[in-house]
Amino acid sequence: MSATPSDRVAVVTGASSGIGAATARALHAAGYRVALLARRVDRIDALAAELGDGAVAIQADVTDRDALLSAAQRVQDELGGADVLVNNAGIMLLGPFTPRQHEDYRRMIEVNLLGAITATEVFLDQLEDGGGDVINISSVAGRTARATNGVYAATKWGMNGWSESLRQALLPDIRVTLIEPGVVDTELPTHITHEATRQAVQKGYDVATVKPEEIADIIAFVLSRPRHLAINEILLRPADQA
Numbered sequence: 672m673s674a675t676p677s678d679r680v681a682v683v684t685g686a687s688s689g690i691g692a693a694t695a696r697a698l699h700a701a702g703y704r705v706a707l708l709a710r711r712v713d714r715i716d717a718l719a720a721e722l723g724d725g726a727v728a729i730q731a732d733v734t735d736r737d738a739l740l741s742a743a744q745r746v747q748d749e750l751g752g753a754d755v756l757v758n759n760a761g762i763m764l765l766g767p768f769t770p771r772q773h774e775d776y777r778r779m780i781e782v783n784l785l786g787a788i789t790a791t792e793v794f795l796d797q798l799e800d801g802g803g804d805v806i807n808i809s810s811v812a813g814r815t816a817r818a819t820n821g822v823y824a825a826t827k828w829g830m831n832g833w834s835e836s837l838r839q840a841l842l843p844d845i846r847v848t849l850i851e852p853g854v855v856d857t858e859l860p861t862h863i864t865h866e867a868t869r870q871a872v873q874k875g876y877d878v879a880t881v882k883p884e885e886i887a888d889i890i891a892f893v894l895s896r897p898r899h900l901a902i903n904e905i906l907l908r909p910a911d912q913a
Contacts, residue, residue, distance in 0.1 A: 680750045681894075682706045682742075684733055684790055685760030687714035689857030690808060693883035694757055697891045699726055706746045706753070708733075708790075709760070733760045733786030739793040752797040755894060757806045758787035761826075765819045765872060766865030775864055776822040783826035788833065798845050802898060805841075806890055807834045809851045811908060819868050827851075838903060846901040848893050853908030856880035881909050 681698045685691035687709035695705045695718060704725035707715040715728035727749055731742040746753050761783045764775035791798075791805055798805065812820055813827030831849060838847035860876055863869035886907075893902045 679754040680704045681755035682753045683757045684708045687711040690883045690886045691759040693887035694890050697887035701891050704750050734781045736789050743793050753794050755804045756794050759808045763859040765863050766868045779826050784829045803845045805847045807849050811853045849904045851906045853912045854880045
């Protein structure tokens with residue numbers, strides 16, 4: 672017998688804002704118990720309080736494997752183990768390719784790509800126990816690159832390639848879905864350290880975005896499909912994004 676949402680547990684990384692917070696809300700509303708993982712514990716504590724029963728806030732940085740191991744143990748002990756992992760944690764530190772940006776490059780690789788790989792590896796045993804789902808949040812930047820997004824695009828191209836390999840490695844027990852959004856109304860642009868790039872990117876965000884809740888609805892839909900159906904990849908943009 673397949674599990675109903677009320678029997679399932681979803682782990683969402685980067686749950687403190689944007690797509691992560693919206694996904695946690697959507698899955699909790701659909702009957703999932705949710706583990707909210709993020710660095711900013713005040714935000715996930717507030718979200719857990721908002722959601723109520725079945726929501727657990729766990730402070731964890733996806734670049735810290737020990738923190739993820741501790742989080743996985745709490746998910747096992749308090750919620751019975753993960754059935755869904757949403758690899759959402761990410762940063763978008765765009766800018767020109769110069770030595771002055773080297774710290775931004777390292778951070779993006781560690782969070783966007785290695786963070787998702789490590790979280791999946793850490794939760795893999797729980798996901799395999801009864802059949803699970805991995806949702807990887809990538810970007811349209813995983814299909815195209817621009818002069819100021821090279822390393823960010825590299826992390827997303829890497830996410831896309833790794834997701835396809837993971838899909839083949841884990842089928843049929845675990846479904847892997849890659850979500851590639853275009854411009855989403857989140858705080859990502861505010862983190863850009865290169866001021867001229869930040870201003871230029873923000874102008875694009877002021878013109879065309881989709882809401883995090885719209886991405887969350889898509890994730891909830893993917894997870895609601897019967898186990899024999901795997902939706903492997905979804906590319907989406909605002910209708911007026913070039």
